[in-house]
Amino acid sequence: MKSKSVLQGVPVYQPGKPLEEVKRELGLEEVIKLASNENPYGCSPSVWESLTEEQAHLFMYPEGGAPQLRQELASHLNVSTDRILFGNGSDEIVQMIARTYLEPGYEAVMADITFPRYKTQTLIEGCTPVEVPMVEGTHDLDAMARAVNDHTRIVWVCNPNNPTGTIISHDALVSFLDRLPDHVLVVVDEAYQEYVTDPSYPDTLSLVEKDPRVVVLRTFSKIYGLAAFRIGYAVASPGIVDEMNRVREPFNANRLAQRAARAALADREFVENCRRENRRGIERIQAQLDEWGLSYFPAHGNFVMMDTEKPADDVFQCLLEKGMIVRSGAALGYPTHIRVTVGTPEQNQRFLQELAGCLHLPKPKEVA
Ligand SMILES: Cc1ncc(COP(=O)(O)O)c(C=O)c1O
CATH class of the missing domain: 3.40.640.10 (Type I PLP-dependent aspartate aminotransferase-like (Major domain))
Incomplete structure (x- = not known):
């Protein structure tokens, strides 16, 4: 059976790597997924x-x-x-x-x-x-x-x-x-x-x-x-x-x-809190990138696309082995960028720490 000819040029959608799969494959207990722009605070109770x-x-x-x-x-x-x-x-x-x-x-x-x-x-x-x-x-x-x-x-x-x-x-x-x-x-x-x-x-x-x-x-x-x-x-x-x-x-x-x-x-209160926390998270991440001298696109959603100045797939893999799932820009047309969903303050800090390790950068500032 032959499919419609136009389907030859249609890729299968590649979602962010699922959390459970990464835990299984790498034998990790704790994995943080910042790959699919999901809300780190879940939903309204x-x-x-x-x-x-x-x-x-x-x-x-x-x-x-x-x-x-x-x-x-x-x-x-x-x-x-x-x-x-x-x-x-x-x-x-x-x-x-x-x-x-x-x-x-x-x-x-x-x-x-x-x-x-x-x-x-x-x-x-x-x-x-x-x-x-x-x-x-x-x-x-x-x-x-x-x-x-x-x-x-x-x-x-x-x-x-x-x-x-x-x-x-x-x-x-x-x-x-x-x-x-x-x-x-x-x-x-x-x-x-x-x-x-x-x-x-x-x-x-x-x-x-x-x-x-x-x-x-x-x-x-x-x-x-x-x-x-x-x-x-x-x-x-x-x-x-x-x-x-x-x-x-x-x-x-x-x-x-x-x-x-x-x-x-x-x-509405839940939405308002998420918006405020997300903005704080963006500011925290962008301030640290500025300090490291890494560039990024000005972030207006709940994710930051940053230039790691290294092959994005290598950075992705390094972060994955540390239990952090992000998106490599390689498949998205940005060979040295990664896209990271803004997490909770703790997740953002952990991400910055692991990123510093992967890119051999100075440790990020501690946040109060
Ligand atoms: C720009 C954009 N549009 C649409 C969607 C799809 O969202 P939904 O979960 O509503 O299908 C996404 C999901 O990531 C998105 O980033």
């Missing part, structure tokens, strides 16, 4: 209670449209309910967008290097990914606008960008939109939006209201700490939501995920 309440209903399919979560999220975001579409993670929404809008012969424009699922889903639909080199780890919006032509259907903007962590500003996004024709959809992936503290960051929901070409993607996997439940969402024009609902699997947002997301959304 109220999620557990909500799951207990949901136990009695697990024999029933969920409501496909997630009406209660939809209502609560719409009111939290101050958008109308018909603008929201849920996915089995925002990964699934990336797939739904490609399935809804791409046909062979079309093109999708994206940064080189960015979240890999945009390219994968474009290839699966038999379309051409147009990858536009970044400038200093940041989307080059001028070059991306120039790459748009009559065949372009989607422009992907990852903000903050994974893996570099850089952002583009509201003004830059608005002038980019002004330059694009009506036949393209601009998908702004804001998986790390809740972590951003920079005031220039776009207010994309206001742009969605005004401009039917804009789709925003967000997720409960990151600051809300619900990665295992698989739930994310898009905010778009009601027309786009209606079109994407035609390709959506009937029960794609599962019952436990809907319930967990409602509880997580309501706990």
Whole structure:
């Protein structure tokens, strides 16, 4: 049996190395995983209670449209309910967008290097990914606008960008939109939006209201700490939501995920604390890198992409043997960088200590 020919060029997704696998392979008792931009504080404790309440209903399919979560999220975001579409993670929404809008012969424009699922889903639909080199780890919006032509259907903007962590500003996004024709959809992936503290960051929901070409993607996997439940969402024009609902699997947002997301959304204090601690963590890590004279991309999500000035795979392996899982930049197109998720203060300190050992740098400062 031969698969679709386009699949020849499609890679299998490479996730961060799982914690249990590393413990088994290296015989280590304690392993810290800072490889998949998960929340080191877990999720709101109220999620557990909500799951207990949901136990009695697990024999029933969920409501496909997630009406209660939809209502609560719409009111939290101050958008109308018909603008929201849920996915089995925002990964699934990336797939739904490609399935809804791409046909062979079309093109999708994206940064080189960015979240890999945009390219994968474009290839699966038999379309051409147009990858536009970044400038200093940041989307080059001028070059991306120039790459748009009559065949372009989607422009992907990852903000903050994974893996570099850089952002583009509201003004830059608005002038980019002004330059694009009506036949393209601009998908702004804001998986790390809740972590951003920079005031220039776009207010994309206001742009969605005004401009039917804009789709925003967000997720409960990151600051809300619900990665295992698989739930994310898009905010778009009601027309786009209606079109994407035609390709959506009937029960794609599962019952436990809907319930967990409602509880997580309501706990604003948890989110606020995670944002604050994450920012402190970034500052701690960046200050130490400055002291060592190592460069990094300005971090706006919950991860820092840094240049170790050594082959990234070697640094990755050295850290792994010390019980720290990070992401090597080698497979991501940055041969000497590693991407490290911001952990708890203790995890960050431990990471810096182990990194110093691997790179033969002076010991990091102790923190109070
Ligand atoms: C930029 C970006 N978009 C989307 C996702 C997918 O998130 P989800 O868990 O909601 O599928 C990730 C996950 O790491 C991401 O980094």
